[in-house]
Amino acid sequence: MATPVLDKADAAGQPEPGFADSPYITVTFRIRRFNPEVSAEAVWEDFQLEIDPKERVLDGLHKIKWDIDGTLTFRRSCAHGICGSDAMRINGKNRLACKTLIKDINPEKPITVEPIKGLTVLKDLVVDMEPFFQAYRDVMPFLIAKDTNEPTRERLQSAEDRARFDDTTKCILCAACTSSCPVFWNDGQYFGPAAIVNAHRFIFDSRDDAGEQRLEVLNDRDGVWRCRTTFNCTDACPRGIEVTKAIQEVKRALITRRY
Amino acid sequence: MKIHKYDTVIVGAGGAGMRAAIEATKRSRTAVLTKLYPTRSHTGAAQGGMAAALANVEEDNWEWHTFDTIKGGDYLVDQDAAEILAKEAIDAVLDLEKMGLPFNRTPKGEIDQRRFGGHSRNHGEAPVRRACYAADRTGHMILQTLYQNCVKEGVEFFNEFYVLDQLITEVDGVRKSAGVVAYELATGEIHVFQAKSVIYASGGTGKFFRVTSNAHTLTGDGQAACYRRGLPLEDMEFFQFHPTGIWRMGILLTEGARGEGGILRNKDGERFMEKYAPVMKDLASRDVVSRSIYTEIREGRGCGPEGDHVYLDLTHLPPEQLDAKLPDITEFARTYLGIEPYTDPIPIQPTAHYAMGGIPTNVEGEVLADNTTVVPGLYAAGEVACVSVHGANRLGTNSLLDINVFGRRAGIAAAEYSHTADFVELPENPESFVIEQIERLRDSTGNERVATLRRELQETMDANVMVFRTEQTIKTAVEKIAELRERYKNVSIQDKGKRFNTDLLEAIELGNLLDLAEVMATSALARKESRGGHYREDYPNRDDVNFMRHTMAYREVGDDGTESIRLDYKPVVQTRYQPMERKY
Numbered sequence: 001m002a003t004p005v006l007d008k009a010d011a012a013g014q015p016e017p018g019f020a021d022s023p024y025i026t027v028t029f030r031i032r033r034f035n036p037e038v039s040a041e042a043v044w045e046d047f048q049l050e051i052d053p054k055e056r057v058l059d060g061l062h063k064i065k066w067d068i069d070g071t072l073t074f075r076r077s078c079a080h081g082i083c084g085s086d087a088m089r090i091n092g093k094n095r096l097a098c099k100t101l102i103k104d105i106n107p108e109k110p111i112t113v114e115p116i117k118g119l120t121v122l123k124d125l126v127v128d129m130e131p132f133f134q135a136y137r138d139v140m141p142f143l144i145a146k147d148t149n150e151p152t153r154e155r156l157q158s159a160e161d162r163a164r165f166d167d168t169t170k171c172i173l174c175a176a177c178t179s180s181c182p183v184f185w186n187d188g189q190y191f192g193p194a195a196i197v198n199a200h201r202f203i204f205d206s207r208d209d210a211g212e213q214r215l216e217v218l219n220d221r222d223g224v225w226r227c228r229t230t231f232n233c234t235d236a237c238p239r240g241i242e243v244t245k246a247i248q249e250v251k252r253a254l255i256t257r258r259y
Numbered sequence: 260m261k262i263h264k265y266d267t268v269i270v271g272a273g274g275a276g277m278r279a280a281i282e283a284t285k286r287s288r289t290a291v292l293t294k295l296y297p298t299r300s301h302t303g304a305a306q307g308g309m310a311a312a313l314a315n316v317e318e319d320n321w322e323w324h325t326f327d328t329i330k331g332g333d334y335l336v337d338q339d340a341a342e343i344l345a346k347e348a349i350d351a352v353l354d355l356e357k358m359g360l361p362f363n364r365t366p367k368g369e370i371d372q373r374r375f376g377g378h379s380r381n382h383g384e385a386p387v388r389r390a391c392y393a394a395d396r397t398g399h400m401i402l403q404t405l406y407q408n409c410v411k412e413g414v415e416f417f418n419e420f421y422v423l424d425q426l427i428t429e430v431d432g433v434r435k436s437a438g439v440v441a442y443e444l445a446t447g448e449i450h451v452f453q454a455k456s457v458i459y460a461s462g463g464t465g466k467f468f469r470v471t472s473n474a475h476t477l478t479g480d481g482q483a484a485c486y487r488r489g490l491p492l493e494d495m496e497f498f499q500f501h502p503t504g505i506w507r508m509g510i511l512l513t514e515g516a517r518g519e520g521g522i523l524r525n526k527d528g529e530r531f532m533e534k535y536a537p538v539m540k541d542l543a544s545r546d547v548v549s550r551s552i553y554t555e556i557r558e559g560r561g562c563g564p565e566g567d568h569v570y571l572d573l574t575h576l577p578p579e580q581l582d583a584k585l586p587d588i589t590e591f592a593r594t595y596l597g598i599e600p601y602t603d604p605i606p607i608q609p610t611a612h613y614a615m616g617g618i619p620t621n622v623e624g625e626v627l628a629d630n631t632t633v634v635p636g637l638y639a640a641g642e643v644a645c646v647s648v649h650g651a652n653r654l655g656t657n658s659l660l661d662i663n664v665f666g667r668r669a670g671i672a673a674a675e676y677s678h679t680a681d682f683v684e685l686p687e688n689p690e691s692f693v694i695e696q697i698e699r700l701r702d703s704t705g706n707e708r709v710a711t712l713r714r715e716l717q718e719t720m721d722a723n724v725m726v727f728r729t730e731q732t733i734k735t736a737v738e739k740i741a742e743l744r745e746r747y748k749n750v751s752i753q754d755k756g757k758r759f760n761t762d763l764l765e766a767i768e769l770g771n772l773l774d775l776a777e778v779m780a781t782s783a784l785a786r787k788e789s790r791g792g793h794y795r796e797d798y799p800n801r802d803d804v805n806f807m808r809h810t811m812a813y814r815e816v817g818d819d820g821t822e823s824i825r826l827d828y829k830p831v832v833q834t835r836y837q838p839m840e841r842k843y
Contacts, residue, residue: 037758038756054597065761066708066709066710067710069753070752070753070754070762071753071754071762073754073759073760073761075299076475077295077299077300077474077475077476078299078303078304078474078475079474079475079510080304080508080510080595081591081594082303082304082399082587083298083299083300083303083474084299085295085299099594101594101595122445122758122759123758123759126759129296133296137410141407141410142358142408142410142411143357143358143359151357154352154353154356154357154362154369154370155357156364156367156369157368158368159363159364159365159366159368162361162364165361169361169393169396169400169403170396170399171403172298172303172399173298205361208359240590
């Protein structure tokens with residue numbers, strides 16, 4: 001077996017080309033601030049900080065909170081794109097702050113950070129997630145199997161049947177997709193992409209028997225037909241889920257009643 | 260202040276909390292309190308699998324699993340508990356499948372299984388395929404599946420409610436759980452939850468290290484709340500360092516990568532684990548692999564300009580296999596390191612990962628007030644607890660198992676207890692401790708910053724009580740922590756508001772970390788032997804005569820208000836396995 005080429009990976013410890021010898025650069029974070037205890041108006045506030053461009057936007061927010069302004073408020077937990085806490089609008093696009101590196105978003109210009117749109121802002125980058133989770137709950141996001149006798153062992157499922165809904169099992173409920181959707185911005189009644197993704201995950205699971213019920217929920221006037229296929233959701237998904245495709249598959253299932 | 264009354268209150272909504280909630284909600288009026296949202300919990304970051312001797316792909320049985328767990332834990336495991344863990348593993352996995360968990364499948368359509376560190380056929384003969392998995396997202400799927408079933412069962416959640424105090428009332432000479440006090444993050448309001456039974460499922464303490472796989476929010480809140488009320492903490496010196504964290508960042512890269520055939524290499528490209536573990540090689544237990552990595556680094560065979568890491572090599576595995584079995588960790592390497600794992604090895608170093616110790620419980624999840632006495636109405640499960648099924652070192656895939664087996668047990672036991680018990684009267688002014696704590700932090704004009712103290716704590720923990728420890732390094736840590744605890748009294752925060760005051764939250768979390776770091780270092784100093792995750796260079800051998808026993812640490816407050824830690828010990832429960840030398 002070939003010995004791995006070791007010198008290539010050493011580059012990971014070196015500054016990226018174009019960032020000179022010191023890994024640190026000065027960047028401006030332009031953050032949308034809102035604190036109803038202080039003012040009814042939201043304002044932009046600029047912060048200058050030194051940061052290694054290989055660090056995350058979340059690292060920048062932490063530097064501000066920990067060393068400059070402790071009142072800056074945002075949600076975060078895992079810091080590597082799994083928990084879904086820190087979806088925000090970074091340079092006008094929905095992303096997870098912990099999965100976005102400074103070097104990937106042009107640090108020459110101020111980096112704008114705002115709360116995700118379409119949900120009520122409670123403080124700084126924190127929004128009210130309740131309407132989002134309500135839409136999720138409305139699609140019955142759990143397996144409904146009408147086995148007359150529950151099997152003693154696991155239900156069998158072929159690898160192909162398992163692959164059919166693999167993409168939509170990746171959802172971390174961060175709301176990046178739903179809050180990037182122009183239809184959702186204009187009408188908060190729309191279920192939004194994330195709820196449809198989670199309905200898809202069960203409709204196309206061979207073990208589930210409640211596809212018809214879920215399709216009826218999504219056939220509603222605030223359901224899938226509101227989707228205008230703008231692909232914002234697919235672009236926004238930090239897990240790489242083909243959200244628009246999933247919505248199209250649900251629409252097709254509603255017409256053909258085959259899934 | 261608001262007062263709520265529930266039969267059962269569960270603190271934490273990760274895997275253990277939600278598994279408990281599914282059982283408790285069916286049986287009693289239950290509330291789940293979490294400082295996050297349920298799907299934000301760190302169970303979701305677990306990757307590789309959940310152990311159960313299903314024998315779907317090769318011969319296996321739960322007795323072998325029991326043995327591996329006990330040996331993996333370097334004989335500090337309570338053997339009766341390990342037997343329950345391994346036996347109930349099979350139903351725990353099948354229950355999750357029936358709840359909808361999308362496991363990877365074999366060609367026959369059964370749940371697929373892969374190899375994992377320390378799990379062996381017939382008592383150590385060779386690695387066995389025991390880990391049930393869903394790509395490298397097993398924790399994510401467990402968390403989502405449990406949340407989905409909580410929605411189905413109508414579990415009542417109080418999201419972003421941070422539990423700050425455990426209420427205990429003495430009734431006829433017996434200290435009983437009366438409920439908890441929580442701080443509502445959105446409003447700053449205090450809530451008292453009076454409950455017949457309380458289950459802690461609030462996770463680990465990993466954030467007292469700097470290089471850690473743990474979330475920012477893993478600050479030992481449950482352990483600290485119980486410890487402050489005089490309850491013991493068990494085996495806190497045992498902390499697991501996962502061999503493969505992303506270099507400098509600590510982000511977890513699953514052991515499943517080695518289960519799929521990945522190899523650890525030093526700067527010479529040598530597969531160094533062959534030297535340290537001739538049979539299990541890269542799949543030896545985590546404490547063994549982490550020590551081996553640091554031995555390579557210390558002896559000058561580390562990689563990179565500073566020789567401070569080694570490589571996880573996946574380049575010999577087909578890209579299709581990486582895409583199908585390890586899609587997330589390969590993406591982490593691309594996102595955070597700019598490395599393509601198809602063609603380049605990934606720089607890794609051991610990362611602080613898991614607290615083996617915690618709130619002592621029996622196998623029903625009941626919390627112990629000393630070596631034998633149960634605290635009526637108080638339960639704990641998951642990483643916050645110490646049953647002890649992990650002993651001195653947890654095997655990979657046994658934590659996702661632990662949360663399901665003991666989460667379920669605690670949920671049932673707590674709900675059933677609530678049927679037989681009355682509400683315990685709340686202490687006078689139950690909210691007073693929490694209000695005093697919050698007001699002190701909010702009103703403080705001291706000149707210490709939370710972030711500074713936390714950084715100094717993490718630096719001393721990384722330097723002094725990580726993979727290798729000595730009397731001197733541990734003493735350095737103990738002294739530094741004492742200094743930081745003193746300086747913590749002068750911590751002030753900038754955010755004085757009521758709404759979403761995460762500045763205040765982080766200050767409280769730091770206080771918890773400091774308390775627990777002190778317990779950890781003090782327990783480590785007294786354990787003059789090496790066992791599992793606790794490795795003393797000045798005492799490199801295991802000492803079964805003096806130390807095959809659990810540490811029990813108690814907080815004591817003197818008449819003059821001075822705090823100290825009293826250490827006591829508890830015997831290990833031994834059934835059929837005699838301690839042997841541990842070789843992989």
